[in-house]
Amino acid sequence: MKSDFRFSNLLGTVYREGNLVFSEDGTKLLSPVGNRVSCFDLVQNRSFTFSYEHRKNIARIALNKQGTLLLSVDEDGRAILVNFVSRTVLHHFNFKDSVRDLQFSPDGHYFAIACSRFIQVWKTPDYTEDRQFSPFVRHRVYAGHYAEVTSVTWSSDSRFFISTSKDMTSRIFSLQSSEKDVAMTLAGHRDNVIKAFFNSTQEIIYTMSKDGALFQWEYTEKPGDDDEEDEEEDEDSENEDTEDTKPKSWRITAKNFFHSDSKVKCATFHASSNLLVVGFYNGEFRLYELPDFNLIQQLSMGQNAVDTVSINNSGEWLAFGSSKLGQLLVYEWQSESYILKQQGHFDSTNALCYSPDGSRVVTASDDGKIKIWDVISGFCLMTFTEHTSSVTDVKFAKKGQVLFSSSLDGTIRAWDLIRFRNFRVFTATERIQFNSLAVDPSGEVVVAGSQDTFEIYVWSVQTAQLLDSLTGHEGPISCLAFGQENSVLASASWDKTIRIWNIFGRSQTVEPIEIESDVLCLTMRPDCKELAVSTLDGHIVVYDIEDARQLHIIDGKRDILGGRYLEDRFSAKNSARSKYFTTINYSFDGLTLVAGGNNNSICMYDISNEVLLKRFTVSQNMTLNGTQQMLNSGKITDAGTSSDLIDRDGENSDVEDRLDNSLPGSHKGDPSLRSYRPEIRVNSIQFSPTSSAFAAASTEGLLIYSVDNTIIFDPFDLDIDITPEATLETLAEQEFLTALVMAFRLNEEYLIQKVYEAIPLNDIKLVSSDLPIVYVDRLLGFIGNLLTKYENQHFEYNLLWIRSILSAHGKYINAYKHEFVSSLRLIQRFLGRVGKDVVKVGKRNGYFLDYLQVSKELKNQEEDDVDDDVDGAEDYVNGDVVLQDDDDDDDKDEEMTGDEENDESGWFGPSSNGNKKAANGIVFENSNGEDDSDEDSDDVSDIEV
Template identity: 70%
Template sequence: MKSDFQFSNLLGTVYRQGNLQFTEDGTKLLSPVGNRVSVFDLINNKSYTLNYEHRKDIVRIALNKQGTLLLSIDEDGRAILVNFVARTVLHHFNFKDKVQDLKFSPCGKYFGIACSRFIQIWKTPDFSEDRQFAPFVRHRIYSGHYADVISISWSNDSRFFISTSKDMTSKLFSINSEESDVAMTLSGHRDYVINAFFNQTQEIIYTLSKDGALFKWEYTEKPGAESEDEESDSENEDEEPKQKTKPMSWRITGKNFLYADGKVKCSVFHPQSNLLVIGLSNGEFRIYELPDFTLVQQLSMGQNSINTVNINKTGEWLSFGSSKLGQLLVYEWQSESYILRQQGHFDSINHICYSPDGSRIVTGSDDGKIKVWDNRSGFCLMTFDQHKSSITGLQYSKRGQVLFSSSLDGTVRAFDLIRYRNFRTFTATERIQFNCLAVDPSGEIVCAGSQDKFDIFVWSVQTGQLLDSLAGHEGPISCLSFGVENSILASSSWDNTIRIWNIFNRTQTVEPIEVHSDVLSLSMRPDSKELAISTLDGHITIFDVEKAEQIHLIDGKRDIIGGRYLQDRFESKNSARSKFFTTIDYSFDGNFLIAGGNNNSICLYDIETEVLLKKFKVSQNMKLDGTLEKLNSSQLKDGGSIELIDRDGENSDLEDRLDFSLPGTSKGDASLRSVRPSVKVNSIKFNPTISAFAAGSTEGLLVYSVDNEILFDPFELDIDITPKTIIETLEEKDYLKALIMSFRLNEIKLINTIYESIPLKDINLICKDLPVVYLEKFLKFIGEKSIDSVHLEFNLIWIKNLLISHGQYIMKNKHTFNHSIKLINRFLSKLAKDIVKVSKTNDSFTDFLQVAVGNKSVEEPEFDGFHEDEDEDEDEDQDEDEESEGEWLGPSLKTNNDNFTESDVEMEE
C-alpha cells in the first residue's frame, strides 16, 4: 500500500460564512468553508475543495471575469491569490485590517476592497507585465465615509464604482483622476445602506437600505436652480447671448419600500434582466423586477437569516447561504426548483463509516442526524433524523444494503439504504444510553454496549428481539469490534480488560486480556487474528487474538502534535494535554494502522516495523484551540488572552449584541457558543479499497487519497520498454505483448491507449493468454477506469472474459484480489442501478414509440402524378396503411422491449 496520501476533499460542511461566487459561465459555485474554499460543479454533479488553507476563517472571496485568479481574504485581512485553473497558490498578502467586501472590476484590471471607512483599489497582477517586486500594486485609496463601508459595486465599463456604508450614505467614485468631479454623495436613507447597483445603461442607480427602502437615482437637472450665464461680451449689444445651462446632479426619482417582518441582510442585482433578489433576516427571500418594483416570487428558506445571495450571469440560478444552519442552496427561479440543496451537520461529527465498496461515507453527529455522502461527487444523498440524541456508532452490513446506528437516546436503529427508511429499532429492557456498536459479518446479529450497565446487548436483525446480554465486564463498556471473516467479538471496558467472545456459542474464547490503562479505541484486523487498542497512556498495543498475547507496541506520544490553547501560558511541547489517540483503524490488508485523537495530528503506522510512516496536520485554523504551537505573549495580559474577551457588546447592530447562548456551552448553536471549539479527530476510517481514508474532525469530514496518475511506478521495467517501442508493438497488432509492456511501464495513459485499441474479437484470446502476475493490476485498472468510462459494454466484455479464464485462480487467492474485486463490484452495482433507473423512467416513452411506429405506414405510396380523382387515391392509400399497420415493425419493437424488461428484472434481483 502506498503511504503518500494527500488532502483531496472536505465533506460534511458546505458553507460557514462569507459570500458565494459563481464562475463566469455560471456552472460552478465557490463557497467558503471555514478556512478553505469548496467548489461545486453544478453541471457534472461534483465538488472538490482547494488544497490551501488560511490562518483563520474566510470572510470574502472573489473570482476575476476570466476565471483564472481567485482571491480569498480571512478575518484578519490576510489574502491568498490562487491560480484557479491549476489550483496553486501564487501569492500571500496582508491588508492589515478587516475586509468587509471584495470585488473584481468587470474588465479584470482592478479589484476593490472595503477596509474600515476606506475603499482601496488595487491593480490585478498580470503575467504579461514585467516581473514585479510586489504582485499587488495599490492604485488609490478613496475616503469620505464616516463609518464602516459595507459594499462595493462596479459599473459595467469599470470606470465608476459605488460604495455603501453604515453612515446611511452611498458615494460615487471614478477610477480615472480626470473624472474626479464625478464623485458625489447619495444620502436620504434612514438605516444602513446594504447595497447599491448600476443598471444596464449606467443611467440609473439603485440603493437599498437595511429597513427595506429602495431609492431610484437619475442624473437630471436640479429643480429650482438658477441658470448659469456663460461669459458674454456685454459691450457688444448686437452679439447674440450664448446658451444657458442648468446644473445637473443625481437625484431621487422614485422610492419603494419593502414591507416585511425581518431586516434586509443581503441583496444582488442582475442588470441584464433587471432582477433584484433580497435576502431577509427571517429566512425569506424575494425577487423583484425593476424599475417597477414588481414582486415576482417570495419564498422562505427557514427561520434563520440569509447571509449571502448571488446570481449567475444568465440570471437563471440564485445561490443562498445561511451560516447559522450551514445551508447552501442553488435555486432556479423560473422553474421554481432546486439545482442544489446541501446542508452540513449542526454539530461536530462523532462517527463515520465507509460502505463495503467505498463509494459512500456515512457520518453521525451530536445533532442526532445521520448523513450519507457520495465519495465521488461529494454531495449528501440522504439524511436520517430518526434519532433524538447524539450518534455514537455507525456500521454497514457486509453487503452494504443496511446501515446500523447507535445513539444516546437509548435505541439502535437499522436503515434500509435501498428504500431509505428505518425498518428496525432495537431497545433494551430498560432505558440506557448506548455508546458503542458492532455488527456481525453475516448481518444477522447486532451488538451494543453502554456506560450505564456492564453487559453487552445482542439482538437479532431479522426479528428485532433481544437475544442475550453478555455478562463478564465489571465496568462500563467502552468499545466493541467484530472481525470481517468470522463472528469473533472483542470488547473493552473501564475495568482495564479486553474480552474475546464467540457470539454464537456465547462463551469467551480466551482469558480476559489485562491492560494497564483505560482503553480509548479498539479495532479488529479484518482477518480477526489481531486486535489493536489505543490507551490513555499514549500507546497503541497489538494482541494476538488466538493466544491473547501482545505482539507489537507503538509509542505515539512523541508523534502527536499537541498544540496550545488560549488559556495556556506555555508552549505546546511542554503540554501533556491529549497525548493519546481516541480512534484507530486497520487498513484492509491489515499491515497499516491509522490513528487520530483530541489533537492536531493524524498518524499512519506500519505495524510490522512499528514505524511512523507519515503524519498529517488536521488544520491550520487559528480560530480553533490546539492549532497554535508557539507562545504569542503579545496576546496575553494579566486577565488572560485578549481573544477571550467578549466584544459582542461593542457591535453596532442590536441583533449582534444580543447573546442567547448558555455560558460555557460547547454544544448546541455552533454560531453562538461562548467556548472556542478545539481541533480534534473523533473518528477515522480506511477506505475498503485502501486508496483513501477519511477523518471526522472539528472542521468537517476530511478525505485523504492517493493520486495514482502523477506517480511513476514501473513494474518489472526493462531497458527496451519505452513508450515508443510499445506503440510500435501495438501497430504490429501484437496486442498481448503491447498490453504487458504497458503494464510493466505502468503509465495510466499508455495503458488506456493499448486497452481501447484491442479489437473485440481478440479479447477472449488475450484474456486466456494473460499471465496471472498481471491479472490483479489489469482488474484494478478496469475497475478504476470503468466508473467514468462511457464504453460500458466494452468494459463488461473484458470483465466477463477475465473471470471466465482466471476465475479459479482468483478464488484461490482472494487476499490478493480483494482490492480489485471491490472496484469491479462497485462498477457493476452502479451500472445495475443506472440501468434499472433508466428502464423504470422510460416505460411511458417506450409505450409511446410502440404506438407511434404501429400507426406509421411500412410502405410509402408511390407518386404517379396528379389524378383527377384525388380523393379516391387518398382513400386507397389510407386503406393500404391500415392493412399494413403493425405487421412486422410493431411486434419486433415489442419483443425487444420484453427482453429489455426481463433483463431489468434479473438485474434488480
C-alpha cells in the same frame, strides 16, 4: 501499501461564513468552508476542496472574469492568491485590516477591497508584467466615508465603482484620476446602505438600505420653474445653448420599500435581466423586477438569516447561504426548483463508516442526524432524523444494504439503504444510553455496549428480539469490534481488560487480556488474527487473538502534535493534554494503522516495524482551540488572560450582532462562537475498503485523504508557444501525438478535428497507447460529439479509435469511471442508435437476398427447360446441331454479349433480354469457352451486404 496520502476533499461542511461566488460560465459555485474553499460543480455533480488553508475563517472570496485567479481573505485581512485552474497558491499578502467586501473589475485588471472607512484599488497580478518582488501593486486609496464601508460594486465598463457605507450614504468614484469630477455622494437613506447597483446602461443606480428602502437614481437636470423664460428666449439661439448646458447631477427618481417584518441582510442584482434578489434576517428571500418593482417570488429557506446571495451570469440560478446552520441552496427561480440543497451537521461528528464498496461514507453527529455522503461527488444523498438524541456509532452490514446506528436515546436502529427507511428498532429491557456498536459479518446479530452498565447486549436482526447479554466486564464498555472473516467479537472496558467472545459458541466464559492502562478504543485486523488497542498512556498495543500474547507496541506520545488553548499560559510543547489516541483503524491489508484523537494530528504507522510513516495536521485554523503552538505574549492582558477571550460582541454597531440568545457555557446544541470556542479533535477515523483513502471525522468536518492520483503530470503542459500554425507544422512533420495534444490545449474544435482525421489508420493504436491520461476523457468526448454531429462519416475510423483507447486505458477508465460518464454515455447513445439502424438494414437486405436466391433458382429451372428443348430438336434431325451466325453479325453479337454480361452482373440480377436469348437457345461463349450466364448467376448468389 502506498503511504503518499494527501488531503483531497472536505465533506460534511458546505458553507460556514462569507460570500458565495459563481464562475463565469455559471456551472461552478465557490463556497467558504471555515478556513478552506470548496468548489461545487453543479453540472458534473461533483465537488472538491482546495488544499490550502488560512489562519482564520475566510471572510470574502472573489474570482476574476477569466476564471484563472481566486483571491480569498480571512477575518484578519490575510489574503491568498490562487491559480484556480491548477489549484496552486501563488502569493500571500496581508491587508492589515478586516475586509468587508472584495470585487474584481469586469475587465480583470483591478480589484477593489473595502477596509474600514476606505476603498483600496489594487492591480491584478499579471504574468505579462516584469517580475517584481511584490505582485500586489496598489493603484489608489479612495476616502470620503465617515463610517465603515459595507460593499463595493463595479460598473460594467470597469471605469467607475460605487461604495456603500454605514454612514447611510453611497459614493461614486472613478478609476482614473482624469475623471475625478465624477465623484459624488448619494444620500437620503435612514439606515445603513448595504448595497448599490448599476443597471445595464449605467444610466440608473439603485441603492438599498438595511431598513428595506430601495432608491432609484438617475443623472438628470435640477428641476426648476424656468419654462416661461425659455419661451421668451426661443428666438435667441445662443441663449438656447446656454439653457441646454444646465448643471446635471444624480437625483432620486423613485422610492420603493419592501415592507417586511425583518431587515435586509443581503442583496444582489442581475443587470441584463433587471432581476433583484433580496435576503432578510428572518430567512425570507424575494425576487423583484426593476425598475417597475414587481414582486416575482417570495420564499423562505428557514428561520435563520440569509447571510449571502449570488446569481450566475445567465440569471437562472440563485445561490443562498446561511451560516447559522451551514445551509447552502442553489435555486432555479424560473422553474421554482432546487438545483442544490445541502446542509452540514449542526454539531460535531461522532462517528463515521465506509460502505463495503467504498463509494459512500456515513456520518453520525450530536444533533441526532445520520447523513450519507457520496465520496465521488461530495454531496449528501440522504439524512435520517429518527434518533432523538446524539448518535454515537454507525456500522454497515457486510453487503452494504443495511446500516445500523446506536444512540444515547436508548435505541439501536436498522436502516434500509435501498428504500431509505428505518425498518428495525432494538431496545434493551431498561433505558440505557448506547455508546458502541458492532455488527456480525453475516448480518444476523447486532451487539451494543453502554457506559451505564457492564453488559453487552445481543439482538437478532430478523426478529429484533434481545437474545442475550454478555457479562464479565467489571467496568463500563468503551468499544466493540467484530472481525470480517468470522464471528469473533472483541470488547474493551474501563476495567483495563479486553475480552474475546464467540457469539455462536455454547460457552461464553472467556479469559480477559489484562492491559496496563485504560483502553480507549480497539480495532480488529480484517483476517481476525490480531487486534490493536489504544490506551490512556499513549500506547498502541497489538495482540494475537488466538494466543492472547502481545506482538507489537507503539509509543504514540512522541508523535502526537498537540496544541495550546487560549487560556493556557504555556506553549504546546509543555502541554500534556490529549497525548493519546481515541480512534484507530486497520488498513485493508492489515499492515498499516491510522490513529487520531483529541489533538491536531493524524498518525499513520507501519505495524511490523513499529515506525511512524506519516503525520497529518488536521487544521491550521487558529479560531479553534488546540491549533496554536506558541504563546503570544503580546495578547496577554494585565489579568494574565488572552485578549481573544474578551467578549466584544457588545461593541458591534449592528443590533443584530449584539444580541445573544445562547446559553452561557453551552457546548452542544448551539453553534454560537460567543458561548464557547470549539476544540480541534478527531472523533472517528477509518480506512476505505480499497485502502486508497481514509476519512477522519473532525471538528472542521469530514476530511478525506487519498492517494494522490488526481494530479497527473502532462509532459506537454509546459511554458512553450503553442499556436495553430505550430500545431499544423507538427502535424506536417508526422508527429501525430504531439499535434493532437497541442490541438487539445488550444481547444479549437476545427483544429482538433483536422489533426484527428489526419492520423493514419496504422498509427491509431500507437497514438492511443501513448496518449496522456489527462486527455483520454477529452478525446472520448470529442469522438462522441463528432459521431453525433456527423452521423455516417468515417464510422469505422471512429470505431477503431474507440477500440484502441479502451484497450490502452481500459483499466484506468474502469477505476475512475465516474470521470468518463458523460463521454462514454455519448458514445453508448450513438452506438445504440446506429445499432438499431444496422439491424433494420440487415432485415431489409435479408428479404432482398431471399428474392435474389429465388430468382436464381427460377433462372436455373428455365435453363434446364431450354436444354431439354434443344436435345429434343437434335433427336429430331438425327444429328449434331451447331448454331452459328453469319460473319456480318459478329460485331453485333459481341456488343450484345457485352451488354448481356453487364446486365447479368448488375445488382438487380439478369435482364429480361438475357432471359429471352437464353430461351431461344443462343449461348454466348467468352474467350475461355466458359458459360457467362452461369458465372453471372453465381456472382449474384454470392452478394454480401
